[in-house]
Amino acid sequence: MSWRDLYCGELRSSDIGRLVTVAGWADTRRDHGGLVFIDLRDHTGKIQLVINPERSAEAAAVSHEVRNEFVLRAQGHVVARAPEAVNPNLPTGEVEIQVENIEIVSRSTPLPFQLDEEHVDETLRLRYRWLDLRRDRMQNALRLSHAVVAAIRRTMDERGFIDVWTPSMTRGTPEGARDFLVPVRLQPGKFFALAQSPQLFKQLCMVGGIDRYYQIATCWRDEDLRADRQFEFRQLDLELAFAEVEDVLAVMEDAIVASFDAVGREPPRQPFERLSYPDVMRRFGTDKPDLRYGMEIQDATEVTRGSGFGVFAGADCVRYLVAPQAFTRTELARLEEVAKEWGAKGLAYLVVDESGEVRSPIAKFLSPAEVAAFAARPASTVLFAAGDEAGVARVLGGLRVHLGRELGLAEGARDAFHWVLDFPLFEESEYGGWTFLHHPFTAPVAGQEGWDEELPVDVRGQHYDLIWNGWELGSGSIRIHDVEVQQRVFRTMGMSEDEAHSKFGFLLEALAMGAPPHGGFAMGLDRFVALMAGEPDIRQVIAFPKVASGADPLTGAPTPMPADVLAEQGIQTLPGLPR
Numbered sequence: 361m362s363w364r365d366l367y368c369g370e371l372r373s374s375d376i377g378r379l380v381t382v383a384g385w386a387d388t389r390r391d392h393g394g395l396v397f398i399d400l401r402d403h404t405g406k407i408q409l410v411i412n413p414e415r416s417a418e419a420a421a422v423s424h425e426v427r428n429e430f431v432l433r434a435q436g437h438v439v440a441r442a443p444e445a446v447n448p449n450l451p452t453g454e455v456e457i458q459v460e461n462i463e464i465v466s467r468s469t470p471l472p473f474q475l476d477e478e479h480v481d482e483t484l485r486l487r488y489r490w491l492d493l494r495r496d497r498m499q500n501a502l503r504l505s506h507a508v509v510a511a512i513r514r515t516m517d518e519r520g521f522i523d524v525w526t527p528s529m530t531r532g533t534p535e536g537a538r539d540f541l542v543p544v545r546l547q548p549g550k551f552f553a554l555a556q557s558p559q560l561f562k563q564l565c566m567v568g569g570i571d572r573y574y575q576i577a578t579c580w581r582d583e584d585l586r587a588d589r590q591f592e593f594r595q596l597d598l599e600l601a602f603a604e605v606e607d608v609l610a611v612m613e614d615a616i617v618a619s620f621d622a623v624g625r626e627p628p629r630q631p632f633e634r635l636s637y638p639d640v641m642r643r644f645g646t647d648k649p650d651l652r653y654g655m656e657i658q659d660a661t662e663v664t665r666g667s668g669f670g671v672f673a674g675a676d677c678v679r680y681l682v683a684p685q686a687f688t689r690t691e692l693a694r695l696e697e698v699a700k701e702w703g704a705k706g707l708a709y710l711v712v713d714e715s716g717e718v719r720s721p722i723a724k725f726l727s728p729a730e731v732a733a734f735a736a737r738p739a740s741t742v743l744f745a746a747g748d749e750a751g752v753a754r755v756l757g758g759l760r761v762h763l764g765r766e767l768g769l770a771e772g773a774r775d776a777f778h779w780v781l782d783f784p785l786f787e788e789s790e791y792g793g794w795t796f797l798h799h800p801f802t803a804p805v806a807g808q809e810g811w812d813e814e815l816p817v818d819v820r821g822q823h824y825d826l827i828w829n830g831w832e833l834g835s836g837s838i839r840i841h842d843v844e845v846q847q848r849v850f851r852t853m854g855m856s857e858d859e860a861h862s863k864f865g866f867l868l869e870a871l872a873m874g875a876p877p878h879g880g881f882a883m884g885l886d887r888f889v890a891l892m893a894g895e896p897d898i899r900q901v902i903a904f905p906k907v908a909s910g911a912d913p914l915t916g917a918p919t920p921m922p923a924d925v926l927a928e929q930g931i932q933t934l935p936g937l938p939r
């Protein structure tokens with residue numbers, strides 16, 4: 361007898377009369393004194409088994425022993441359920457199997473949680489992930505993840521990309537995080553870094569004439585874990601030779617649209633909107649705005665130049681947003697707290713009530729022309745930020761996101777995908793001097809290669825970010841393929857020639873041996889899938905994730921290592937380290 365003829369969720373009334381064998385897990389068992397009902401479950405659904413002692417005393421005896429999550433194999437005839445027993449909520453709800461033989465294939469100890477239990481503590485779910493994986497939520501998430509990856513692979517294949525495997529163990533790659541280090545037994549005292557991304561290898565593929573590379577690449581970054589961040593994660597990583605910005609964007613858009621199609625969801629319209637970095641910063645106060653709603657930041661710097669309100673009069677920049685609601689004092693106090701979290705000292709506001717009356721502690725300082733300039737409709741609130749431009753953007757950007765969520769402004773709106781372009785190539789480093797905004801391999805806009813190395817403020821990079829409903833899905837750029845330009849970037853970052861050669865000598869040599877123009881992108885796959893699945897964090901779409909502390913509750917990793925194992929690798933742990 362084979363394990364099964366078909367899956368549990370496949371049986372329909374057209375199967376009535378068939379003798380079938382099914383196998384799966386006992387989802388529930390109901391003992392009706394005599395008749396025993398078992399819902400047998402596999403990854404496709406459930407089928408009701410009926411065990412009648414009059415039909416088979418042996419089967420009845422076995423069924424009394426069955427407990428939740430035992431693995432069973434059962435054989436019997438498919439019959440119609442009595443009309444009152446039809447379950448319209450179950451695809452198999454019109455039929456059941458009258459069991460002739462049943463066998464316990466595998467038993468289960470008592471469960472740490474029931475599969476139909478909601479709100480199970482997450483650490484417990486991860487500790488017993490094999491049970492959690494049996495639940496619909498995880499089954500659906502992993503299947504959706506697979507469908508997305510398959511659609512992406514198809515898209516890449518159709519567009520001439522080839523999947524090239526690149527090493528995980530490499531030299532440090534500058535993606536802005538700490539490296540995970542791998543000691544090397546054969547060379548004690550030396551370490552590999554786990555790749556933060558395949559960035560340099562994919563560029564070398566381009567120099568190597570690969571033309572179009574992609575990979576669903578695992579990347580490792582030693583950063584604090586968050587809802588959308590794990591130590592290790594996957595990205596769709598791609599690179600194209602002889603590419604312009606638009607070539608890269610088009611491929612990524614195709615991959616997104618194919619993913620939507622694959623999961624039966626209405627895809628976003630192509631081309632996605634393209635916005636410039638200075639523009640989004642001014643209008644939304646962030647480089648990853650949620651464009652499902654408006655509530656754009658407006659400028660009032662000129663209008664308030666000679667204001668009677670000193671805070672406005674003396675500020676470099678005064679901006680505001682108009683929320684579509686007349687807030688109460690309590691609500692305004694809460695919003696002030698939010699503004700403070702984003703660095704504001706306080707929150708100036710004008711509340712316009714239903715009748716158009718303005719209520720505000722600062723109204724008396726403002727001229728009628730100023731008040732009129734804010735053009736707030738009845739039943740709205742004008743919220744201000746004043747100060748330097750970056751600070752104002754941060755505060756109003758933070759308030760806009762907060763209000764968008766609190767007021768449900770995005771509800772029912774179409775998905776909003778867009779690109780942000782025209783980023784600066786450098787930014788001021790927190791350690792003084794200048795550093796890259798994306799990574800040091802991003803090319804400047806053509807014609808801007810002669811930037812001032814001491815003050816590289818005006819040079820823009822050919823860098824682009826992809827945003828979905830306010831989430832950054834990934835970034836990429838056209839890369840530098842001219843070794844001189846690459847060296848200028850390193851110099852501008854304050855890197856000596858020796859340091860540049862010792863860290864990136866291989867890249868500089870490759871760029872000097874016939875490098876084609878090239879560019880690419882990387883999209884965080886787990887985040888993309890989590891958003892697709894409507895899950896709040898990426899752990900819900902990863903089979904075996906880690907908890908926020910970075911530990912794996914399932915295996916207990918990470919663990920200390922015996923001193924002799926460490927010694928073999930040339931490692932000694934410092935005394936006094938927390939264990």
Ligand code: ASP
Pocket residue numbers: 535556557558559598835836837880881882
């Ligand atoms: N390597 C970059 C990253 O991982 C993406 C890219 O520029 O292609 O973020």
